[in-house]
Amino acid sequence: MKTVTLFIAGLLLYACSAEAQRYMTKSGNIKFYSDSRMEKIEAYSHVVSSIVDMTTGDFVFKVPMKSFAFEKALMQEHFNENYVESEKYPNATFLGKVVNVREINLGKDGLYYANVTGKLTIHGITKEISEKGSFEVKEGKLIGKSRFNVLLEDFNISIPGAVILNISKSIEITVDVTLEKATM
Amino acid sequence: MKNRIFILLAITGMMISATATAQDDLMNMLNKDEKPAIDYVSATFKTTRVVIGHSSENPPKGNLLFLITHHFGALNTGYENLFGLKQATIRLGLEYGVTDWLGLGVGLNTLRNTWDGFLKVKVLRQSTGAKRMPLTMTLLASTAIYTTRWEDQTRKNYLSSRISYASQVIIARKFGERFSFQIAPTYVHVNLVPTAEDHNNIFSLGGGGRFKISQRVSVNAEYYYLFPGQIKSRPAYSSFSTGVDIETGGHVFQIFLTNSMGENMESIVTETAGTWFNGNIFLGFNISRIFTVVKPKEFK
Numbered sequence: 001m002k003t004v005t006l007f008i009a010g011l012l013l014y015a016c017s018a019e020a021q022r023y024m025t026k027s028g029n030i031k032f033y034s035d036s037r038m039e040k041i042e043a044y045s046h047v048v049s050s051i052v053d054m055t056t057g058d059f060v061f062k063v064p065m066k067s068f069a070f071e072k073a074l075m076q077e078h079f080n081e082n083y084v085e086s087e088k089y090p091n092a093t094f095l096g097k098v099v100n101v102r103e104i105n106l107g108k109d110g111l112y113y114a115n116v117t118g119k120l121t122i123h124g125i126t127k128e129i130s131e132k133g134s135f136e137v138k139e140g141k142l143i144g145k146s147r148f149n150v151l152l153e154d155f156n157i158s159i160p161g162a163v164i165l166n167i168s169k170s171i172e173i174t175v176d177v178t179l180e181k182a183t184m
Numbered sequence: 185m186k187n188r189i190f191i192l193l194a195i196t197g198m199m200i201s202a203t204a205t206a207q208d209d210l211m212n213m214l215n216k217d218e219k220p221a222i223d224y225v226s227a228t229f230k231t232t233r234v235v236i237g238h239s240s241e242n243p244p245k246g247n248l249l250f251l252i253t254h255h256f257g258a259l260n261t262g263y264e265n266l267f268g269l270k271q272a273t274i275r276l277g278l279e280y281g282v283t284d285w286l287g288l289g290v291g292l293n294t295l296r297n298t299w300d301g302f303l304k305v306k307v308l309r310q311s312t313g314a315k316r317m318p319l320t321m322t323l324l325a326s327t328a329i330y331t332t333r334w335e336d337q338t339r340k341n342y343l344s345s346r347i348s349y350a351s352q353v354i355i356a357r358k359f360g361e362r363f364s365f366q367i368a369p370t371y372v373h374v375n376l377v378p379t380a381e382d383h384n385n386i387f388s389l390g391g392g393g394r395f396k397i398s399q400r401v402s403v404n405a406e407y408y409y410l411f412p413g414q415i416k417s418r419p420a421y422s423s424f425s426t427g428v429d430i431e432t433g434g435h436v437f438q439i440f441l442t443n444s445m446g447e448n449m450e451s452i453v454t455e456t457a458g459t460w461f462n463g464n465i466f467l468g469f470n471i472s473r474i475f476t477v478v479k480p481k482e483f484k
Contacts, residue, residue: 003188022210026218044482049218051210060210066223071483072476073244074434081227082399087361095207118207 021054021106021181023142028177030063034168041075041168043068050177052142057101059116061094061177083157089124096120096129104135111136116146122155133175142179147172223313228320228358228366231436231472232279232287232304234392235406235425236444237452240322240356240366242287242304243279246478251277251291252471253447260463268466275447280477285309293328293447300448302326302350310357324352328450345376350449352390362396370408372453379417386414388422388453400431404438408453415454423456427468438470 028048034041045068050061065086070076080086096118098104104112117130133146149170152159159169229239232249243249257271265271277291287304308321328348334341349372356366368390377384392406405426414420427440443464444456458464 049214058206069480
């Protein structure tokens with residue numbers, strides 16, 4: 001009898017975690033920006049897809065490299081062809097966790113700070129990162145924002161000697177995603 | 185008792201594996217109902233020229249390309265002529281990408297003060313993903329008019345006698361990251377030819393390729409086969425050019441050797457007057473610089 005109870009309890013617990021509070025988007029925004037003496041580089045994508053599970057804190061996002069739009073078409077071609085090699089590595093991904101997920105009260109509108117850690121993969125190279133950001137609970141939606149810097153060399157993105165002064169080694173990334181409750 | 189421990193273990197195991205793969209599950213969820221996008225192949229060729237002839241490419245939408253083409257004189261002109269270094273044939277060109285599929289261009293050649301203008305339409309674009317297309321196909325329609333003084337001032341000359349036309353069907357494919365190839369059946373119509381035995385309609389079959397040897401350097405080669413028997417009153421040969429593309433930021437620098445003195449399609453096909461074997465080789469280079477005229481909407 002006890003065994004059965006335990007089993008059912010376990011199952012329920014498992015089912016609970018599967019029936020999670022998931023928020024999702026497919027049209028999130030990401031921008032990257034670098035400013036050096038010679039050249040300002042700026043690019044936007046509006047097709048970031050992301051899911052966050054507010055029960056467990058699990059958080060993933062993905063952006064197709066080819067979706068980044070640059071001011072100069074040639075810069076975009078160089079970015080895809082020479083720097084991030086989009087044919088070989090089509091997406092940048094993040095798999096991680098919102099560490100302080102319990103501090104975010106989905107029932108109460110407001111701005112909550114978030115600590116996010118996990119694995120960021122760009123150009124086929126995975127790096128453990130830990131960054132700060134925020135989640136804003138607003139009318140049942142979850143607006144996630146973060147701004148952080150990555151070093152190009154960490155992701156094995158090399159800059160040729162001829163343009164080394166034109167491109168900053170550190171790139172600022174700004175993420176802005178509006179997640180809506182997923183029905184699944 | 186044993187039973188209970190086993191079940192407990194099983195449940196714990198289940199839950200651990202559930203958390204370990206939770207992020208992967210979420211990622212799979214994103215991947216699963218993702219609509220595949222059309223993934224157009226980019227940079228089949230680095231510029232609008234393979235070497236001296238047209239490639240399947242146009243400048244990107246809203247971009248203006250300034251192209252300087254320079255040929256020195258022929259190598260076989262000897263030391264007196266410093267093996268061609270004393271001479272130059274230049275073409276200055278502007279090309280504009282009106283849309284992703286339409287390009288327009290004009291050029292001024294120092295060879296017989298020839299102006300040329302052309303239209304390049306991309307009818308097919310090589311792509312994968314939601315739409316699979318194995319090839320890129322570009323149609324070229326070009327007109328050239330030379331504007332030097334009439335050679336024979338005594339006869340009645342017509343403006344139309346100065347004009348020739350070139351049409352091409354450029355069929356290109358990028359085979360993987362390093363290698364691209366195109367074939368280009370070409371038709372040139374010359375309004376006025378020197379003698380009655382010379383054809384007005386001239387056919388040529390072009391082929392060209394690019395092989396990337398590093399991220400920014402590629403080796404290119406191009407051949408325009410002139411079908412024999414079309415030009416009789418003067419020497420005319422097939423054109424072969426080979427060179428290196430070097431890319432630096434907004435510039436593409438192409439340095440090459442060719443047996444064609446001309447720099448527009450009409451001239452390359454019909455006026456290649458010597459061969460590689462008799463040393464009728466010209467050293468030349470193209471410099472292209474691209475300017476963004478219409479910015480994408482985020483940057484306006």
